[in-house]
């Protein structure tokens with residue numbers, strides 16, 4: 333049997349006051365495979381302080397802690413890995429630097445980029461955006477055919493991202509996504525982040541059961 337699809341949580345673009353407690357409550361609410369710290373354009377010192385504050389909270393719960401955009405800082409600070417986009421530096425160099433750690437690579441809607449990432453020994457490939465998102469201006473749009481093709485052809489896990497919620501995630505789970513990466517579905521959930529994690533977990537389980 334295939335490994336079940338799991339939740340991949342990304343931090344909000346700006347961390348609100350008291351975020352560490354919110355994070356702990358969210359991670360305690362259910363199954364989260366990994367946490368990505370994504371602070372676009374924050375100074376290196378601020379990112380470093382956020383890693384030092386948040387990484388122990390994730391790791392104490394067996395949640396892998398990944399840093400967005402910066403493989404060098406991820407290695408330097410002992411993160412479990414890094415997520416790199418197509419413009420985030422030298423993927424081959426990052427692979428060497430993160431030997432024994434996790435390297436994830438954005439592949440947008442592209443089979444070609446995904447195969448290159450696979451050749452680079454990425455630990456996962458990420459496709460998106462699957463739905464409209466207000467978290468960032470997404471320039472690409474991916475479809476479930478990509479997840480079906482990738483999961484039939486390759487062993488490397490695939491992550492789906494972009495506008496994913498408990499209400500719309502079922503087709504992605506059924507198409508073979510190994511992880512669903514979300515920001516808004518958890519941090520903007522009307523009943524709070526813990527409810528967001530529970531809702532995503534329940535939707536994934538239900539979709540997998542119906543597959």
Ligand SMILES: Cc1ncc(COP(=O)(O)OP(=O)(O)O)c(N)n1
Pocket residue numbers: 340368370372400401415416417418419420436438458459460468491493513
């Ligand atoms: C899991 C995951 N997938 C895709 C992205 C997007 O990365 P990138 O294209 O580098 O864009 P930014 O996130 O850096 O704005 C991601 N961060 N995580």
Ligand SMILES: Cc1nc(C(=O)O)sc1CCOP(=O)(O)O
Pocket residue numbers: 438440459460461462464465466467468470472493494495496513514515516517
């Ligand atoms: C960070 C990111 N990358 C995307 C891509 O398509 O590569 S979409 C996205 C935002 C994800 O946030 P939300 O779950 O709130 O839509």
Ligand SMILES: [Mg+2]
Pocket residue numbers: 400401415416417418420
């Ligand atoms: Mg990036």
